[in-house]
Amino acid sequence: MKDAAELILRSRRVVTPEGERPADVAVADGVITAVRPYDSAVPDGARLTDLGADVLLPGLVDTHVHINDPGRTEWEGFATATAAAAAGGITTLVDMPLNSIPPTTTTAHLTVKQDTARGRVHTDVGFWGGAVPGNLKDLQPLHDAGVFGFKCFLLPSGVDEFPQLSPDGLADALTELTRFDGLLIVHAEDPGLIDGAPRRGGPRYADFLASRPRAAEDTAIAGLIALAERLGARVHVLHLSSSGALPLIAAAKRSGVRVTVETCPHFLTLTAEEVPDGATEFKCCPPIREAANQDLLWQALADGTIDCVVSDHSPSTVDLKNRDTGDFATAWGGISSLQLGLPAVWTEARRRGHTVADVARWMSTGPARLAGLTAKGAVAEGHDADFAVLAPEETFTVDPAHLHHRNPITAYAGKTLHGVVRSTWLRGEPVARDGRVTGEPAGRLIERPAGGS
Numbered sequence: 340m341k342d343a344a345e346l347i348l349r350s351r352r353v354v355t356p357e358g359e360r361p362a363d364v365a366v367a368d369g370v371i372t373a374v375r376p377y378d379s380a381v382p383d384g385a386r387l388t389d390l391g392a393d394v395l396l397p398g399l400v401d402t403h404v405h406i407n408d409p410g411r412t413e414w415e416g417f418a419t420a421t422a423a424a425a426a427g428g429i430t431t432l433v434d435m436p437l438n439s440i441p442p443t444t445t446t447a448h449l450t451v452k453q454d455t456a457r458g459r460v461h462t463d464v465g466f467w468g469g470a471v472p473g474n475l476k477d478l479q480p481l482h483d484a485g486v487f488g489f490k491c492f493l494l495p496s497g498v499d500e501f502p503q504l505s506p507d508g509l510a511d512a513l514t515e516l517t518r519f520d521g522l523l524i525v526h527a528e529d530p531g532l533i534d535g536a537p538r539r540g541g542p543r544y545a546d547f548l549a550s551r552p553r554a555a556e557d558t559a560i561a562g563l564i565a566l567a568e569r570l571g572a573r574v575h576v577l578h579l580s581s582s583g584a585l586p587l588i589a590a591a592k593r594s595g596v597r598v599t600v601e602t603c604p605h606f607l608t609l610t611a612e613e614v615p616d617g618a619t620e621f622k623c624c625p626p627i628r629e630a631a632n633q634d635l636l637w638q639a640l641a642d643g644t645i646d647c648v649v650s651d652h653s654p655s656t657v658d659l660k661n662r663d664t665g666d667f668a669t670a671w672g673g674i675s676s677l678q679l680g681l682p683a684v685w686t687e688a689r690r691r692g693h694t695v696a697d698v699a700r701w702m703s704t705g706p707a708r709l710a711g712l713t714a715k716g717a718v719a720e721g722h723d724a725d726f727a728v729l730a731p732e733e734t735f736t737v738d739p740a741h742l743h744h745r746n747p748i749t750a751y752a753g754k755t756l757h758g759v760v761r762s763t764w765l766r767g768e769p770v771a772r773d774g775r776v777t778g779e780p781a782g783r784l785i786e787r788p789a790g791g792s
Contacts, residue, residue: 343367344382346767348726350390351377354397354699355718364395366724369766373720390728393761396699397718398430398725399681400706402487403577403601403649405673409455410440415654415745420677421461421782423652423743425771427678428727428760430462431707431715431785436469436490437501438653444469444501445477446484453784460782461770463725465710470512470523471502478515485786487710488522488575493559494530497624497672503530506562513572524575527559528625542617542665550668551626556581564591564598575709576600578651580625582635589644599646599709602636604680607648608687609750617665621750623653624672637691640701647705648684652677657748675749678742682758685731689757695731711788724767733759741774 344365353362353374361377365385381387401424408416424432434452436443443449443466456464468486470478478489491512492503504512516523532555539546560576564587567574576588579602591598605623610630614621621627639645653673661670676683685698707716714723736755739747763771770781 343372344385346724347381347385347387348390348395349377349387350395351392352394352695353718354394354696356704359394359694359696364718366767369724371718371720371722371724374718390761394695394729394731395718396428396695396727396729397703397716397722398727398763398765399428399702400710400712400715401429401432401649401652401677401680402647402706402710403435403603403651404432404677405435405438405651405653407438407654409451411438413656413745414438415652417456417459417464418780419743419745420652421459421464421780422776423678425461425763425765425776426743426760426774428681428729428763429677430725430727430763430765430770431465431712432462433465433467433487433710436467437496437498440500442469442471442501443467443481443486444471444474446480449481449484449486456784459780460784461776461780462765462782463785464782465785465787467524469501470504472504472508475511475515478512478521479519482519482521487787488524489516490524490526490577492526494526494528494533496526510566513566513570513574517570517572520573522573522575524577525563526577527563528555529558529562532558538668540666540668542667544611544614544616544618544621544667547622547667548611548626548628551624553581553583553628553632556625557583557587560584561587564588564596567598568594568596571597573597578603578606578625579636579645580606580628580632582632582639585635585639585644592644600644601647601649601709602640602645603649603651603674604676604683605674605750606636607633607640608683619660619662619665619667619670620748620752621674622660622667622670622672623651623674641693647709648680648701649706650676650680654744654746657746660748662748675744675746676751677744679737679749679751679756681727681729681760682735682756683751685729685758686756689731695729713788724764726764728761728763730759730761732757735759743776
């Protein structure tokens with residue numbers, strides 16, 4: 340009911356769609372019923388939580404998370420991933436369709452995923468479907484079952500049960516998706532350019548970086564944009580690391596091509612120059628690139644060419660990272676950062692003169708828009724009462740042993756970051772405080788809204 344209130348969250352710094360301001364946020368039945376002037380009279384029967392100068396943000400939405408459950412739960416699982424997410428200010432995440440066994444490529448496999456997750460999640464959780472060779476007939480049923488869109492690879496994914504699409508397969512999948520306006524999200528690296536790049540094993544990060552050239556991303560994205568323009572399809576570029584593709588993406592957006600793009604905290608906060616040889620915890624594909632490249636990614640965030648920032652949390656067991664040998668060529672590629680994305684991005688954003696409201700736009704509002712989650716991503720009347728409470732000027736040093744990630748390995752180990760997540764609220768109830776979940780899993784399994792994404 341409009342203006343009803345069971346809970347008032349008061350802060351001198353509330354991030355709303357109109358900007359940051361002092362406010363009282365009224366909540367009833369898990370929904371924001373009003374954003375009131377600061378220090379308003381508390382309605383009879385409502386409880387007041389005064390956050391002081393801590394910033395009240397919309398709960399983060401992370402649309403790129405590899406949970407790997409079932410099948411590779413020793414890498415990560417729904418319980419551990421969502422605990423880490425909640426501790427890091429994330430209230431909604433969307434699980435990627437691969438690295439679990441089975442992959443989410445049929446409705447039967449989706450049911451397995453949902454049954455595995457049900458009752459074990461501390462945040463709301465939705466699911467992407469997969470587009471792989473031979474499952475064209477499964478795309479419409481998966482869409483109807485509520486997946487948020489479909490992921491594909493243009494080169495080997497790293498796991499045999501999720502093969503890549505050929506150029507013809509990509510065109511076929513996009514053609515099928517245009518029938519019901521489905522969204523294709525794409526790992527865009529050109530396989531020919533990757534195959535032709537220098538390939539040397541061993542611990543030198545420079546050798547690994549040379550094996551994943553920027554041209555591979557740029558060429559694949561150019562081809563994807565051209566195909567989307569020809570078919571009128573909706574496409575999303577995953578984990579952009581190459582600044583070379585930015586002019587093409589910006590031009591495509593101006594001309595009306597339906598393309599969106601994300602980047603990740605590690606591309607915005609870590610640089611190739613700082614990666615020690617043998618430090619395979621920094622390996623991901625596409626790779627962390629040079630500082631000059633990073634500067635251009637930040638410019639593209641500021642001007643809207645990049646739509647959102649999401650984690651691409653892609654964990655593995657410690658042994659698969661080859662920490663004993665430091666061999667980048669054969670180590671698993673993925674950065675574990677689910678609990679750390681907000682402080683990592685805020686640390687660099689504040690250094691570059693951006694605001695907490697900017698970070699909320701990139702890490703909450705933007706991903707919610709990508710997924711069509713109209714009730715998420717904003718502190719506004721009628722939205723879910725999902726919040727992250729941040730002490731923006733407090734610092735902490737990352738200790739992997741204190742993270743909820745199943746495996747204690749992260750590229751952020753030992754880094755001092757600004758921004759301590761005080762608490763995380765899901766539908767008006769606290770689900771994490773001071774880095775720890777507060778009770779039994781309270782998250783829900785969610786589906787693509789009717790008419791959304």
